[in-house]
Amino acid sequence: MRYIAIFLLLANIAYFVWLRLGASPVVVSVPTPARALLNSGLTLVSEYELQLEQRPALTCFTVSSFISVDDASSFIAEIGGIASDASVTLSGDPLSPQYRVFLPPASSRGIATITLDSLSESIAAAQMEIETYLITSGLLENGIALGVFSEQASAQNTQSRVLQLGYPAEIEEIPRSTGEIRVQLQVLEQEALENPAWLELTGDRTGLSIVENLCETIAQGTQFP
Template sequence: MRWIFILLAVANISLFAWFMSNDTPSAVRVAPVVQGDNTASISLVSEVDPAQLASTEPAPRATEQPRPEASAPVQKSAGASEALCTLVGPFDEVYQGEDVARRLQALQVDASLQEIQMQGQMRYWVFLAPLNSSQEAFRKLRELQAAGVDSYVIPKGSLENGISFGIFSEMERAETLTKDLQSRGFAAEFREEPQTYLERWVVLGSGAGGVSPETVADDFWDQLQLDYPDIERRQNLCSEIRSGDEE
């Protein structure tokens, strides 16, 4: 009986081992790890549905557009410069200037003969300030002449009814006379007086209404220099040219 029991026990163990070796193991399940409300769960790839896997692929990153560089500040161009006029001269005789003006006009250049105020040597005027009336001026003149001071009444201009003691080309002489008169009790003073004189010049425009003087051929200027050896060509601001008939 004991041997029968042992045989049955061995048979049962062998049968159990055979069933265990042929049984398919069940799928392994991994419980998700909870990391908080905002944290996604981790799952094995084998447990994820392929359709769900495709939907969870990361979207392609949008191509980052290059940041436009700040454009360099545009410098404002300087304001247009004042117009320049060309002057040709001076001419001693009117017909000479008129001849040159006609030659230039034949080339469609705006040109005209004008008498221009020219800046001369600086002068220094010693004077007594204007008085209230011509009567007071002449009374003061008699007083000065009685004292042996050479003087005269200024008849017009900015110093009208003043007393003039002379105009000098040297500032030292004007200062000396002014100090001498002041030491004798006369309120003399002096100021600079630019000397002006008139000259005949052909004035060429800036080219706004015709041909620009700069486009005139060199041959023209060479011939003009041969015909009038003493003349010259210069440029000046048109706004600074003063005709002889201007105040």
């Protein structure tokens, strides 16, 4: 009995030591959350093609042979929101620009005429030689022209003298080139089919030509490596 009691005592001591030192701790496995992919700014080819399919269909035109940049700009203003994008471009080699001096458009033809008469009297009283006339069409309609100059210094001199008379003269640079003046248009295909009347705007301008061309659909360089 004594040996049995000693054996049980030793067994209890060994079991106690094993519990304190030998047992491996239980580790609960916690799943690691998946890392989000970095947004590198790249677009997959399949995604880009899907984007193209979802875009509204566009029809592009080049309208050429405008008589002036003003005429081209006025054409863009007249077609209004029919074109989703429109811009004036010059073909050929660039030439030195010209500089137009003018008074901004008045709110009505009557006010513009009164301003022109008053300005003409002030110029005559100051013994200045400045050409003036009323602008009757285009983006500057009801404005007052004060001359077009090939040198910027001459335009600034005229502007300064008119400012001294109390009138808000402005200067506009007019780009020039050896080639044609063109308007590049992007028109929604639906507008081109349902509202063809916009093409009639070219009828009031002699010699204009309209060519339909491909719209640019090439992905930008940042979309693909």
